[in-house]
Amino acid sequence: MAPSTLAGTIARKGLLRDYVAIMFGSFIMAVGIAVFLVDAKVVPGGVSGLSMAVHYLSGNKVPVGLTMWLFNIPLYIWGIRELGKQFGVRTLVGFTTNAFFIDLLRGDVPGLGSIRLHEHPAIVHLRESDFLFLILIGSVLLGLGLGIIFKFRGTTAGSDVLAAVGQKRWGLKPGVVFMVVDSLVITFAGFAIHLRGLDTERPALTLSLYAFFLLFVSSHLVDVIIDGFDYARSAIIISSKPEEIAHHVVEDMGRGAT
Known part of the structure; x- marks a missing residue:
C-alpha cells in the first residue's frame, strides 16, 4: 500500500472514530437531560435549558x-459564517x-413512543425520594457526555457558538459568556416553572x-475529561528558531515559555 493511501485510510478511520x-x-448527555433533568425541572442552562x-x-x-434542534440551526449557521467551515460537520452531528x-x-419520536425511560419506576422513585442524588447523576452524565464531545473536537452548538463568536468579535472571555447566558436561561426557566404552577413540590428558587449546582458539577467534569487531573502541562520543543516559537507561545497563545 502506498504511503499516501495508507495515510488516507488512517485519516478516515480517525474521522470515523x-x-x-x-x-x-x-447519547450520554441525552440520558442525563431526558431521563434525569427534564421532569426534575432543573435546567442545565444554554439552549438545552431554554x-x-x-x-x-x-x-x-x-x-x-x-x-433544541430548531434553536441551534440559526446559531449553527451563524457559527459557520463567523468561525469558518471548521465549525462544520462535527457540530452538526x-x-x-x-x-x-x-x-x-x-418517547417523542413518532413511531417510537414506547421508549419513555423517564417514567421507569426506578427513576420516578429516585425523583421522589432522593432528589439531590438524581440531580447529581444527571450532572455527571451531562458533563461526561459533553466532555467526550469536546474531547473529539465536536460541540453541541448553542452557547458554544455565542462564546466563540463573542471571543472572536468582541474579545469576550468564553467563561463570562457562559456565565451570563446560563444565568439568564436559569432565571427564565425559574419564571416559566413558577408561571405554569410547576413549583408545588419545590419552589422555583430552589x-x-x-x-x-448542576452547572458547577458538569463543567468541572468536562474540564477533567478534556485536561485530565493534572493542573499543569509542559512541552519540550526542539527547534532552530527558539525565539520565534517563544514569542508565538507567549504573545499569541498566552502561555509561558523558557
Whole structure:
C-alpha cells in the first residue's frame, strides 16, 4: 500500500472514530437531560435549558429535543459564517444526534413512543425520594457526555457558538459568556416553572439553585475529561528558531515559555 493511501485510510478511520465518539457523548448527555433533568425541572442552562423552559411553558407538549434542534440551526449557521467551515460537520452531528436521542428516550419520536425511560419506576422513585442524588447523576452524565464531545473536537452548538463568536468579535472571555447566558436561561426557566404552577413540590428558587449546582458539577467534569487531573502541562520543543516559537507561545497563545 502506498504511503499516501495508507495515510488516507488512517485519516478516515480517525474521522470515523471521532464521529462515533461524538454520537456516543451525545447519547450520554441525552440520558442525563431526558431521563434525569427534564421532569426534575432543573435546567442545565444554554439552549438545552431554554428548550426545557419552552417545554414547561407548552404544558409539556413541545418536545425538548426538537426545540433544541430548531434553536441551534440559526446559531449553527451563524457559527459557520463567523468561525469558518471548521465549525462544520462535527457540530452538526453533535447537536443533531443529541436532540434526536433526547426525544427518543422521552418517547417523542413518532413511531417510537414506547421508549419513555423517564417514567421507569426506578427513576420516578429516585425523583421522589432522593432528589439531590438524581440531580447529581444527571450532572455527571451531562458533563461526561459533553466532555467526550469536546474531547473529539465536536460541540453541541448553542452557547458554544455565542462564546466563540463573542471571543472572536468582541474579545469576550468564553467563561463570562457562559456565565451570563446560563444565568439568564436559569432565571427564565425559574419564571416559566413558577408561571405554569410547576413549583408545588419545590419552589422555583430552589430548583434554580439546584441548576447552578448542576452547572458547577458538569463543567468541572468536562474540564477533567478534556485536561485530565493534572493542573499543569509542559512541552519540550526542539527547534532552530527558539525565539520565534517563544514569542508565538507567549504573545499569541498566552502561555509561558523558557
